[in-house]
Amino acid sequence: xxxxEGYADDIxxxxxxxxxxxxxxxVLVGVFISFQIAFPQLNFPPYLTYGRLRPIHTNAGIFGWGxxxxxxxxxxxxxxxxxxxxxxxxxxKAQLWLFNIVIALAAVTLxxxxxxxxxxxxxxxxxASLVVVLWVxxxxxxxxxxxxxxEEQMYISLWYILATLxxxxxxxxxxxxxxxxxxxxxxxxYAGANDANVQWWYGHNAVAMVLTTPPLAIFYxxxxxxxxxxxxxxxxxxxxxxxxxxxxxxxxxxxxLWAPVPDWVQTLAMGFSVMLIxxxxxxxxxxxxxxxxxxxxxxENYLVKFLIFGITFYGMQTLQGPSQSIRTFxxxxxFTDWVPGHVHMGTLGWVSLVLFAAIYYTIPRLYxxxxxxxxxxxxxxxxxxxxxxxxxxxxxxxxxxxxxMLNATNPDGSLHYSFIETMxxxxxxxxxxxxxxxxxxxxxLVFLYNIYQTITGGKAQAAAQRA
Amino acid sequence: xxxxxxxxxxxxxxxxxxFAVIVVRTYSRKHKAKGEEPKxxxxxxxxxxxxxxxxx
Numbered sequence: 023x024x025x026x027e028g029y030a031d032d033i034x035x036x037x038x039x040x041x042x043x044x045x046x047x048x049v050l051v052g053v054f055i056s057f058q059i060a061f062p063q064l065n066f067p068p069y070l071t072y073g074r075l076r077p078i079h080t081n082a083g084i085f086g087w088g089x090x091x092x093x094x095x096x097x098x099x100x101x102x103x104x105x106x107x108x109x110x111x112x113x114x115k116a117q118l119w120l121f122n123i124v125i126a127l128a129a130v131t132l133x134x135x136x137x138x139x140x141x142x143x144x145x146x147x148x149x150a151s152l153v154v155v156l157w158v159x160x161x162x163x164x165x166x167x168x169x170x171x172x173e174e175q176m177y178i179s180l181w182y183i184l185a186t187l188x189x190x191x192x193x194x195x196x197x198x199x200x201x202x203x204x205x206x207x208x209x210x211x212y213a214g215a216n217d218a219n220v221q222w223w224y225g226h227n228a229v230a231m232v233l234t235t236p237p238l239a240i241f242y243x244x245x246x247x248x249x250x251x252x253x254x255x256x257x258x259x260x261x262x263x264x265x266x267x268x269x270x271x272x273x274x275x276x277x278x279l280w281a282p283v284p285d286w287v288q289t290l291a292m293g294f295s296v297m298l299i300x301x302x303x304x305x306x307x308x309x310x311x312x313x314x315x316x317x318x319x320x321x322e323n324y325l326v327k328f329l330i331f332g333i334t335f336y337g338m339q340t341l342q343g344p345s346q347s348i349r350t351f352x353x354x355x356x357f358t359d360w361v362p363g364h365v366h367m368g369t370l371g372w373v374s375l376v377l378f379a380a381i382y383y384t385i386p387r388l389y390x391x392x393x394x395x396x397x398x399x400x401x402x403x404x405x406x407x408x409x410x411x412x413x414x415x416x417x418x419x420x421x422x423x424x425x426x427m428l429n430a431t432n433p434d435g436s437l438h439y440s441f442i443e444t445m446x447x448x449x450x451x452x453x454x455x456x457x458x459x460x461x462x463x464x465x466x467l468v469f470l471y472n473i474y475q476t477i478t479g480g481k482a483q484a485a486a487q488r489a
Numbered sequence: 490x491x492x493x494x495x496x497x498x499x500x501x502x503x504x505x506x507x508f509a510v511i512v513v514r515t516y517s518r519k520h521k522a523k524g525e526e527p528k529x530x531x532x533x534x535x536x537x538x539x540x541x542x543x544x545x
Binding site: 028029101102103105106107172173175176177178179243246247250252253255256257260261264265268 | 504508511512515516520521523524525526527528529530531532535537
């Protein structure tokens, strides 16, 4: 525990560093599998095939980089917003160890082919059980810190943090209910359409409770801290929060349009998905209005650039997502490359840009130093922005072309193109996507170098002061 | 209308009512100053409060 500040910040350092390690793994594997699609000869069975590496990529990205960073910033933010120290620093230390053990076990077991074959819930039951223990430790520590807070009114970030803790717990327990048949194999407790419905209730709400509410908590905290001006409207933030929470959990079945689940379930999911535009854009407007009179900071403050582009990607994502939930649009783009374009706008754009800003903000403060190079941070920004845009735009174009070809029919009703013809047309886009991934990776390496130099500079400074 | 439908309708109405109460309370004139207060307080110094200075 960092006694000087009174907050348990050493554990924040640990989570930030390890999340960056897993983030690098996620992007490295992501770039490699994008090359595997473009050049299938790069598949090396049995361990280094696309089928096994793809879940490692998503788990390392969403859970290693995403959850790891969220754990860091939830601990950092909660202490400051409650004006009290962490309930149990010892428990947090155990949490850091368990977190890394779980992510490492996930990588190894998935590479070995142990997989429940459920999107974002691939881990077999022994590892999944460890995740439950990890989450309970985390949730208890944060909730108890909030309980003993010294601020009566809770700032909006704390609401999003609590929603994440509760939401993930409920989703994870329900979707992971399964019947083990051996140490490495289990079967889902549900069957058929029910299984699909539960899976996509979980799958889409993992996007809600892992990739939406935590970055919003972080955005709402770090934007005002960075600009030096409070957010535009706290009350608007509260209303947007509650409407998001009321609506999000009903939308999962929009992944099952045209599937054998009841029609009313599909329509309900579609309706609530479209309505989600309102709370999502309330957060976007809150961010933009907070910049009123501060837009010059987009040129002068590199952190603002990350945060405002991040919330802009969130806005684009939350227009695209509801549009995709409409039956006719869904029928057109589902199962095409449009979808990875959409998903990566969220993960590489929204989530990661906000996390980069949060790390740039906190690391110099945690190590009592200055950022090593603002110039390199700007290079990092432009590289990841360029890489992300190349990735998403090529995939959107590829998706539309693929959909058009798959839907083209002859006058007699037969398909105009064979499946292999549609695949051949996609290769140029897959090459461009791989290039976009390499550019993003280059940006990430610049970021890691900058943070490494900042940390070592801070340590050297501290050593000099002690001497 | 069977009992399940009545139950679902009841839950829907209840959730809607809860949300309406939250909106009304949040945007009531009486609650305005208090509702906006946290955004100013979070800008304060990052140091934790001392035990004897507890305001909770």
